[in-house]
Amino acid sequence: MEERYRPKAIEQKWQRFWEENKTYQATEDGGKPKYYVLEMFPYPSGRIHMGHVRVYAIGDVIARFKRMRGYNVLHPMGWDAFGLPAENAAIERGIHPAKWTMENVAYMRDQLKKMGISYDWDREIATCDAEYYRWEQLVFIRMLERGIAYRKRSSVNWCPSCQTVLANEQVEGGRCWRCESEVTKRDIDGWYFKITAYADELLDWCDRLTGWPERVITMQKNWIGRSEGAEFDLPVVGRSELKFRVFTTRPDTVFGMTYAVLAPEHPLVDQLVTAPGERDAVERFRAEVLKQSEQERVAEDRPKHGLRLSARAINPFNGVEIPLFIADYVLMIYGTGAIMAVPGEDQRDWDFAKTHGLDIIETVKRPANWSGEAYTGDGIKINSGFLDGLTVADAKRRATAWLVERGLGEAKINYRLRDWGISRQRYWGAPIPVLYCDACGMVPEKEENLPVVLPRDVQISGKGGSPLVSHPAFASAACTRCGGQARRETDTMDTFVESSWYFLRYCSPQYDGGMVEPGAAAYWMPVDQYIGGIEHAVLHLLYARFYTKVLRDLGLVNVDEPFNALLSQGMVVKDGAKMSKSKGNVVSDDMIREKYGADTGRLFELFAGPPEKDLEWSDQGVEGAYRFLTRLWRFIFQHRYALIAAPSALSPNELSGDLRNLHRLIHRTIKKVTEDIEDRFHFNTAIAAIMELFNALSAAAQDESRLDMAAPVIKSGVESIVILLYPFAPHIASELWESLDHKTTLDAVGWPKHSPEALEEETLLIVVQINGKVRGKITVPADVTQERIQSEALADSRVAGFLDGKRVQRVVYVPRRLLNIVVEG
RNA sequence: GCCCGGAUGGUGGAAUUGGUAGACACACGGGACUUAAAAUCCCGAGGACCCGGAAGGGUCCGUGCCGGUUCGAGUCCGGCUCCGGGCACCA
Numbered sequence: 001m002e003e004r005y006r007p008k009a010i011e012q013k014w015q016r017f018w019e020e021n022k023t024y025q026a027t028e029d030g031g032k033p034k035y036y037v038l039e040m041f042p043y044p045s046g047r048i049h050m051g052h053v054r055v056y057a058i059g060d061v062i063a064r065f066k067r068m069r070g071y072n073v074l075h076p077m078g079w080d081a082f083g084l085p086a087e088n089a090a091i092e093r094g095i096h097p098a099k100w101t102m103e104n105v106a107y108m109r110d111q112l113k114k115m116g117i118s119y120d121w122d123r124e125i126a127t128c129d130a131e132y133y134r135w136e137q138l139v140f141i142r143m144l145e146r147g148i149a150y151r152k153r154s155s156v157n158w159c160p161s162c163q164t165v166l167a168n169e170q171v172e173g174g175r176c177w178r179c180e181s182e183v184t185k186r187d188i189d190g191w192y193f194k195i196t197a198y199a200d201e202l203l204d205w206c207d208r209l210t211g212w213p214e215r216v217i218t219m220q221k222n223w224i225g226r227s228e229g230a231e232f233d234l235p236v237v238g239r240s241e242l243k244f245r246v247f248t249t250r251p252d253t254v255f256g257m258t259y260a261v262l263a264p265e266h267p268l269v270d271q272l273v274t275a276p277g278e279r280d281a282v283e284r285f286r287a288e289v290l291k292q293s294e295q296e297r298v299a300e301d302r303p304k305h306g307l308r309l310s311a312r313a314i315n316p317f318n319g320v321e322i323p324l325f326i327a328d329y330v331l332m333i334y335g336t337g338a339i340m341a342v343p344g345e346d347q348r349d350w351d352f353a354k355t356h357g358l359d360i361i362e363t364v365k366r367p368a369n370w371s372g373e374a375y376t377g378d379g380i381k382i383n384s385g386f387l388d389g390l391t392v393a394d395a396k397r398r399a400t401a402w403l404v405e406r407g408l409g410e411a412k413i414n415y416r417l418r419d420w421g422i423s424r425q426r427y428w429g430a431p432i433p434v435l436y437c438d439a440c441g442m443v444p445e446k447e448e449n450l451p452v453v454l455p456r457d458v459q460i461s462g463k464g465g466s467p468l469v470s471h472p473a474f475a476s477a478a479c480t481r482c483g484g485q486a487r488r489e490t491d492t493m494d495t496f497v498e499s500s501w502y503f504l505r506y507c508s509p510q511y512d513g514g515m516v517e518p519g520a521a522a523y524w525m526p527v528d529q530y531i532g533g534i535e536h537a538v539l540h541l542l543y544a545r546f547y548t549k550v551l552r553d554l555g556l557v558n559v560d561e562p563f564n565a566l567l568s569q570g571m572v573v574k575d576g577a578k579m580s581k582s583k584g585n586v587v588s589d590d591m592i593r594e595k596y597g598a599d600t601g602r603l604f605e606l607f608a609g610p611p612e613k614d615l616e617w618s619d620q621g622v623e624g625a626y627r628f629l630t631r632l633w634r635f636i637f638q639h640r641y642a643l644i645a646a647p648s649a650l651s652p653n654e655l656s657g658d659l660r661n662l663h664r665l666i667h668r669t670i671k672k673v674t675e676d677i678e679d680r681f682h683f684n685t686a687i688a689a690i691m692e693l694f695n696a697l698s699a700a701a702q703d704e705s706r707l708d709m710a711a712p713v714i715k716s717g718v719e720s721i722v723i724l725l726y727p728f729a730p731h732i733a734s735e736l737w738e739s740l741d742h743k744t745t746l747d748a749v750g751w752p753k754h755s756p757e758a759l760e761e762e763t764l765l766i767v768v769q770i771n772g773k774v775r776g777k778i779t780v781p782a783d784v785t786q787e788r789i790q791s792e793a794l795a796d797s798r799v800a801g802f803l804d805g806k807r808v809q810r811v812v813y814v815p816r817r818l819l820n821i822v823v824e825g
Numbered sequence: 826g827c828c829c830g831g832a833u834g835g836u837g838g839a840a841u842u843g844g845u846a847g848a849c850a851c852a853c854g855g856g857a858c859u860u861a862a863a864a865u866c867c868c869g870a871g872g873a874c875c876c877g878g879a880a881g882g883g884u885c886c887g888u889g890c891c892g893g894u895u896c897g898a899g900u901c902c903g904g905c906u907c908c909g910g911g912c913a914c915c916a
Contacts, residue, residue: 173913215829219911222828227915248916261916304914334915341916347826348914416915537911607850608837614909616837620851627865628850634865675841685839688849695849767845772897774845812896818844822896 001640001739005633007597010735015116017734023747024063024118026074028523035071036524037063038503040532040540043080044104048111049586050601050617051572051579057602058569058611058681059531060117064727065677067118068751074524075118076506078125079105082133082495084162084178087428091462097428098456101128111589115598116730123509127498132505133430134451135515136497140433141444142554148194149422151442155333156421158186163465164425165190167494168418169223169539177539185290190423190491191432195546199224199415202545211529211565213612219537225416230400231336232409234260236272237312237321244268244313247335247414248342251403252395254317255384256342256363258353261306261325263332264289272311272324281307282326289328304329304352315340316408317399318385327352335414343374350374364392420543422494427458427466429492437479437486446480454492466490499540500547503527503562514556521557530563533571541566567681570614572605579617587617599729600626606683606728628691629732632725635698636718636736643718644741646711659713660762662700666717667758669693673724674751683728690724693717723752768793769820775802786813793819 018024028034039059042052063075079101086097093100105126112119125132143149157166161181165188170177195202203224206217229249236242244262248254262269264286273282285307306327313324329348330339343353344362350373353360364379381387386402387395403409423432431452433445445452455474458467468474468490479486501515507524508517532540541563548562571578574585592601604625608615636643655663669689676686697717700710707714719740726733726746737746761782766789768776776799778792790811793799803823810822 215911218829222912225912225915229916246916250916329914329916331915336916339916346916348916351914414915416912534910610838613831613838618837618851621837624850631865679841682839684837685849688839691849765845769844769897772844772895777845810896812844814844814897818897820844820896 001637003634003637005630005732007599007629007732008594011114011116011593011598011731014731014734015113017745018116018118019113019121022122023745024073024075024120025122026072026076026120028520030072032070032072034074034524035066035529036074036503036527037066037529038074038076038506038527038531040530040536041078041080041499041502042108043083043085044101044108045085046104046107046581048108048589049579049581050589050592050605051574051586053115053589053601054572054605054611054615055531055533055569056112056115056117057605058567058683060602060730061606061677061683061727062529062531062681063118064730064747065751067747068723068726068749069678070750074123074506075120076123076125076509077112077117077119077121078123078502078506079108079127080495080499080502081105081126081128082429082492082498084164084426084428087426087460087462090428090460096456097460098128101428102126114593115589115602118730123506125502125505125509127430127495127502128428128454130451130453131512133493133498135505136430136493136501137433137445137450137452138447139501139515139551139554139556140493141447143193143550144434144444146554148197148550149191150194151189151191153187153189154192154421155185156188156190157183158188159183162426163462165421165423167421167496169420169542188423190421191493192419192421193546193550195420195543196415196417198546198549199226199417200413201549202417202542205545205561209561209563209566212563213566213568216534216537216541216566216568220542223417223538223542226413227415228411228413230396230403230409231412232316232403234313234316234338234340236324237314239272239311242268242271244338245336245409246338246340247412248340250342250345250392250396251399252381252384252387252390252392253342253345253363254315254340254399255387256344256361257315257317257320257322257340258343258359258361259323259325259341260313261327261330261339261341261352263330263337264326264328265332266326266337268338269309269326272309275310278310282309285326304348304355306352306356308356317402323358325352325356333418334416345374345376347374347376363387420494420546422497423491424494425466425491427454427460427468427492429495430454430498431468431474432489432491432493434489435477435479435486436489437482437484439484440479440481440486443479443481443486449480452488466492468492496540496543497547500544501551503530503544504548504551504557515551516556518556525557526559526561527563529565529567531567531569534568537568567611569611570609572615572617574617592622596622596626597629597731599732600629603629603687603729607687609684610680610682612681628694629729631698632694632721633732633736635694635701636722636739639701639714639718640739642707642711643715646715648712648715648719655713658700659710662696662710662713662717664758664761665693665696666713666720667754670720670724670752671754671759674754677727686724687728690721694721697721720752722746723749764816766793766816767818768796768799769818770799770802771822772820775799782816786815786819789813789819793821 037059039055063073067073081101086101089095089100090097140149157171159166159176159181161179171183174183176183203226206221227249229247230251231245231247233243233245273279306325309324311324312321314321341349343349343360361383363384364375365382366375378392381390381395387398400411431454433452435443437443455471458471460467475488475490477486477488504516508520511517544562551557577583577585579586604622608621672689673686676682697714701714722733722736734746763779764782766778766780767774776796778796780789806823808821808823812820
């Protein structure tokens with residue numbers, strides 16, 4: 001053992017040891033319970049920095065801890081290797097996306113190894129590997145057969161900068177999630193996954209995902225946006241052949257309907273409007289709506305624009321004729337694209353009615369001191385014919401029943417969630433395995449032809465769309481049905497498809513009989529603990545849940561949900577912004593490792609705060625972590641031979657006074673660190689407890705005269721610290737363990753158990769309060785009665801001074817902790 | 826606008842179910858070592874005020890603000906303020 005702590009040398013030593021011994025290789029055998037811990041895999045964008053390291057450090061603590069606790073742990077790593085930045089690099093620097101990606105992978109893999117993260121590297125995968133995405137293509141064909149994948153022409157979100165379509169989940173406030181360009185609308189043919197078919201199941205399972213953070217569940221529920229209501233037809237006045245369907249969540253308010261609105265692009269509008277003058281007005285209105293939807297969509301409190309049509313509709317409930325509008329606040333994409341308007345009980349309708357001078361009928365009795373506009377609360381129905389006197393909930397049921405009895409409508413559930421658009425007009429992604437034949441139309445690729453390999457020999461210019469379109473060998477192919485000339489699909493899949501099942505592939509990464517070897521999936525799935533950033537609360541995490549359910553229905557896995565528990569870690573922040581290359585505020589992990597070592601970098605990020613909170617980067621904080629490891633190193637170096645020589649058998653009964661307290665602290669620390677890691681993932685307090693124990697040991701070791709007697713306790717304390725520190729700072733812990741003359745490695749040693757006997761206290765510190773204020777503290781034997789404590793407290797001179805002869809009204813005793821004497825005045 | 830979080834020393838953060846607020850660490854101040862500095866080690870510390878020559882001792886206030894429940898509130902309840910996040914014409 002060297003006197004100086006040289007992190008670089010020992011980190012290399014142990015990393016080599018782990019690699020050579022395949023310490024972290026996971027196998028399916030063993031009588032141990034399995035534990036699958038996974039961090040969201042990274043996009044190989046270049047370099048890992050300390051902003052990225054946090055999630056891996058968290059995952060590694062859990063993986064190492066669980067191994068020591070006797071679990072068979074799967075902890076894999078791979079690369080989300082398809083995506084736009086690779087293409088952009090190709091455009092900017094003329095490097096092929098594949099080369100750029102794999103170079104980044106090589107560098108980042110090396111970085112992760114140098115951080116000492118305990119991955120089973122034999123299971124590494126990259127999603128751009130044809131042996132990976134071929135299974136996704138096979139599943140695509142299966143989804144196609146079942147109608148879960150389908151093609152349609154639709155108005156889509158288009159990112160002009162990325163030159164591709166985006167899914168709804170990938171648009172944030174009208175902007176692209178990646179490049180923040182303003183998203184526009186386009187009518188385009190594309191492929192969709194029918195996630196809406198799973199809307200109910202995705203929603204129902206939200207309440208069973210008890211290991212997920214509440215806010216992620218809330219976000220997913222909101223995103224799915226289930227609403228129950230009714231649908232029915234409104235006939236058009238004087239045109240018996242024409243009617244339109246409306247959806248409402250408030251069928252109880254039908255008697256308050258004073259007008260109806262169609263979305264501007266509603267197909268009925270063209271049939272309703274025949275007079276040339278009105279047609280022009282409609283077209284002008286539509287043009288205006290289309291224009292504003294791009295720019296003013298995000299604007300707050302947008303005024304509602306509408307155009308009154310000459311046609312009128314009939315309220316089927318009371319036969320009343322009502323005016324009909326087209327208006328921008330009704331969307332074609334939700335419900336039926338048409339609404340009945342009830343300004344009395346809907347704020348949007350109220351706003352519109354006010355600006356257009358329309359009637360407002362109240363159908364729910366307002367509370368006594370109500371002063372608002374539209375009333376959306378509960379109450380008793382009024383002005384509502386046969387619904388009068390009912391509550392809102394009862395009236396909803398009655399109104400719906402009324403519609404059903406007459407065959408006019410039905411109960412209906414609508415979702416905000418829309419099908420997942422997966423076509424991307426880009427090169428660097430997994431090819432969609434279908435062909436278009438002039439004679440046969442769309443035909444799937446034959447299974448034996450899979451994978452449809454993404455060709456490497458392309459020119460990427462960034463202009464004129466995907467280079468696949470002009471790649472003759474790829475784009476033209478023989479029809480799989482008639483053998484005739486066919487055109488291959490040149491869109492590629494959204495990269496979120498690859499990340500929707502990578503956790504499955506880790507179970508059997510080499511398996512060539514399908515996506516996953518059934519036995520391996522049955523053994524490892526689901527992921528027991530998933531860790532990642534909150535930014536994927538509705539993106540990746542919703543897609544992966546959906547895709548898993550599809551795979552389950554295809555018989556490929558037998559789990560309903562992919563991730564049993566989720567930990568959403570906070571960002572690493574520096575100078576008030578998230579640490580990122582584009583912000584220019586990154587701290588390189590290479591530099592941290594060079595100066596302090598991987599253990600220090602990890603320890604700092606774990607100690608600075610609980611994982612779910614944002615973490616403020618602090619150079620001094622890193623220094624502090626380094627100082628702690630150095631002090632520990634030096635302490636063990638100094639006392640090394642005494643510690644090795646000291647006997648280790650200990651019984652609390654043989655100890656007295658300070659040493660017994662120290663012994664108790666050791667076991668209290670073991671208990672606390674165990675619980676902090678296992679129950680709450682509060683690594684910061686676990687590390688604080690370790691530091692506290694070390695401070696106590698240092699103090700005990702200073703008294704040289706008693707060192708002999710103290711040695712066994714100190715030895716036990718030091719060894720406990722080294723073991724407890726292992727998940728956080730594995731290299732230094734391993735080295736210190738070895739230097740204490742241990743032949744087995746820490747992975748084999750196992751996690752310590754605290755001894756309940758050691759925790760027992762022979763004396764108690766009782767806080768004495770008078771009227772709730774601390775007035776004294778007394779030390780009493782642990783087995784003492786309340787009466788005894790009370791009399792001792794009253795005898796305490798300080799306490800007596802405060803009592804000052806006042807009459808005691810009441811005494812509250814909290815066993816073993818506190819005595820509160822309540823006095824008059 | 827709606828729905829979630831959050832607010833504790835100079836700073837990051839502790840405080841298990843209501844029971845000693847501020848663990849641990851950073852920064853800071855003082856001291857030791859040193860020719861000097863760095864490193865290291867030791868000591869101090871929420872604020873205001875009081876007693877004492879001093880070492881030391883004491884009182885009051887204090888967890889964003891106002892109120893409540895309780896013997897006792899950082900923790901529970903009601904009402905606000907500010908900050909962060911999500912959704913935003915979804916009928």
